[in-house]
Amino acid sequence: MRKLIVAIALVLMVVPVAAQKWTPPRTPWGDPDLQGLWPSWQLLSVPLERPLELGTKAMLADEEFARLPARSRLPGANDVFNQGGSRAAAMEHGTPQRQTSFIVDPPDGRMPPLTAExxxxxxxxxxxxxxxxxxENFTPxxxxxxxxxxxxxxxxxxTNGHQIIQAPGSVVIVNEMLHEARVIPVDGRPHVGVRRYMGDSRGRWEGQTLVVETTNFNDNSNYMGGGGRRIPSFSREARLKERFTLIDANTLRYEATVEDPTTWxxxxxxxLPLKRDPTYQLFEYACHEExxxxxxxxxxxxxxDALDVTGERHTVLDKR
Known part of the structure; x- marks a missing residue:
């Protein structure tokens, strides 16, 4: 057990230790400069939860990684759009990764059990x-x-682009999909009592790391905005703590911890590591329009419903 705990600690600490050796550039007002384009499409091959057969193995060994084909996904990786045909040609596929799951804690890379609620x-x-x-029957x-x-x-x-923009007292994270923008104050102001899908975020700097704490989620603040995996929304008591750390000139480590004792x-x-790509282009995501x-x-x-009234219910529509 002691060896397992040490191994987990090493996995969680290896990037922060590396970050200590890196001195990021500063904005004109003195904050660490995280600005840039940080797409995540390369990580499509990584599943949220680790395949059971990999146990507590957080990273693939050299020989295991070498056997991965150019386009590969561990079981459970996001393939909802991989349907073939012309649409598949427009989809991003990711590249092989050593990381075996986005979840790094619990140590088995799996979500903890749900509470009864x-x-x-x-x-x-x-x-x-x-x-x-x-x-109301659809996800956010x-x-x-x-x-x-x-x-x-x-x-x-x-549409896996992310852009970070900074100004004195604020950090803005623009997400390409759904064209969401999070404006995060970093000037010490308190949380407001307004509940939102993305919650209410407040940031601060801990050394070179931007720490963002989010509360005040509404009743539809699903961790991914969808319900296909039967993972419930955050409760109103949930707290999210995110850490953004520039570990070298082109790598931003993103870490997020969910504390929601009502749900888990x-x-x-x-x-996950995000790679800088100054050539990436954020496209307008005209979701409502399309x-x-x-x-x-x-x-x-x-x-x-009309067929129900007339008694001429169609067999295809009956499969709703």
Whole structure:
């Protein structure tokens, strides 16, 4: 057990120790300069949770990594858009990574068990196959509202750009997907009593690291804005602590710890390295303008309801 604890500590500490040897540039007002474009598409090959057969192995060994093909994914990696056809050509695929899961704590790289309340809310999440009676039956991401504070940093099938912009007293994180922008005060002002999808964030500098603490989540603050994996939303008591550390000129370590005793039996932490790419272009994400799926599904349900009244229910619509 002692050896296991030491190994876990080494995995969690190796990047911060490396960061201590790196002196990042400073903004004109003296803060560490994290500004730039930090896309995450390369990490699409990494799953949120570690495959069970890998146990506590946080990183692949040299020989295991060498056997990975150019396009590879560990079981459970995000492949929701990998459907083939012309659409697949526009999707990003990622590159081989040694990291075996985004979750680094608990040590097995898996989410901790849900509490009874967390399990109840997980069972009540919107389902892909309906019902689709109203917009409330859809996830925030499907409604073009939000992917959540953590979800916005994790890679998906496309539009995985992130841009950090700094000004005196503020840090702004612009996420390409859903075109979300988090304006984070770093001037010591207190939290406000307003609940949001992304919560209410306040930042501070601890040495070279930007530490962001977020509270005041609303009732739909899912960790990824969606319910496909049956992972419940944060509760109103949830606290999120994020750390942004520039460990060299082109690598930004992102770490986030979720503390939500109403939902999970213990806290859990994700970590990932973001690579600077000054050539990356953030595209406008016109989600509402192109969201034909929402009105089509709602319209289909209205047709289904009408067929119920006339007694001419269609067999295809019956499978909602």
């Amino acid at each position: 967390g399990a109840r809310r997980a069972a009540a999440l919107p389902k892909v196959d309906g019902p689709h009676d109203g917009p 991401a499907e409604r073009c509202l939000s992917r959540g504070a953590i979800g916005s940093m994790l890679p998906v099938g496309s 039996t213990k806290s859990w932490t994700i970590a 969201n034909y799926s929402m009105p089509h599904m709602l319209r289909g349900t209205r047709v289904d």
